[in-house]
Amino acid sequence: MQLYFRPFACSLAARIALEEAGLDAEYILVDEDGRLPDGRDFREVSPMGYVPAIETVSGFTLTEGPAILTYIAELAPEGALSFTGFSEAHYRMLAWLNFTGTELHKSVFSPLLGKKAGPEERAAALARVALPFDLLSRHLEGREFLEDRFTVADAYLLAVLNWCESAGVAIADWPALLAYRTRLRARPSVARAMAQEWPLLKAA
Ligand SMILES: N[C@@H](CCC(=O)N[C@@H](CS)C(=O)NCC(=O)O)C(=O)O
Incomplete structure (x- = not known):
């Protein structure tokens, strides 16, 4: 999994969730001008230019913090970050x-x-x-x-x-x-x- 982030932006929540669950991820810094370390425009990943964005373990790209956090919670060991579904x-x-x-x-x-x-x-x-x-x-x-x-x-x-x-x-x-x-x-x-x-x- 890869997490696109800016320091102390709302993407910090996803980093905390990954830390809490003990899940590995590659952290990719989006710079002030919206550029990625490889020189690409971050909008190729996240069309609004917003962090967080993730490349999921199954290979799709996901944007929008609450959706990303829900995804990480469901990937985490049972009960580490959320509750049983339907509760x-x-x-x-x-x-x-x-x-x-x-x-x-x-x-x-x-x-x-x-x-x-x-x-x-x-x-x-x-x-x-x-x-x-x-x-x-x-x-x-x-x-x-x-x-x-x-x-x-x-x-x-x-x-x-x-x-x-x-x-x-x-x-x-x-x-x-x-x-x-x-x-x-x-x-x-x-x-x-x-x-x-x-x-x-x-x-x-
Ligand atoms: N709707 C988005 C909003 C995310 C958002 O506002 N991200 C801010 C950082 S906290 C951002 O990337 N701002 C960069 C910009 O406005 O260009 C979500 O919930 O993930």
Whole structure:
């Protein structure tokens, strides 16, 4: 399997999932200009130019983070990253993946971290953080993970919460979320994945 990534982008979640499951992968860095190490345009792999993208073990290319994370979870040893199919927890995990992708990643953080949004759009994006952060905070009160064990949904949420400082989102205003992020960062698979990407981020 190959994972196309940029350091500390949402593709970090897929690296965490691979680390957590002990699955081997080749990691291919997409540079600032959307070029691959072999000089190809990354859009030949991922038409939107977005990481993550993977070449699966059976040889097809997959884009879209939640689909990639679900694929890795299903490839992982039973129970390592998800729940039994058709269980309630399985669908709740899928719901958290979608929630993170739509209510946080694209709605709040993409405009705040990108270069395209003007001041009004940025202010509107910042105002949209309260509702999902309040909801998550209440949900995580007294819980270690989003569901009863660590899943790919936690990996994705952690990757997004890592952006708070760069985006100007005051995570300390939501102590349960800050504590959750601190806890997850100490998890060995997460710490390893972040340590692998940190030097690449600093060099960028
Ligand atoms: N819909 C995509 C969005 C992925 C996405 O936004 N990726 C960002 C990094 S977190 C990216 O590659 N941005 C590069 C760009 O905007 O050119 C998914 O869910 O995977």
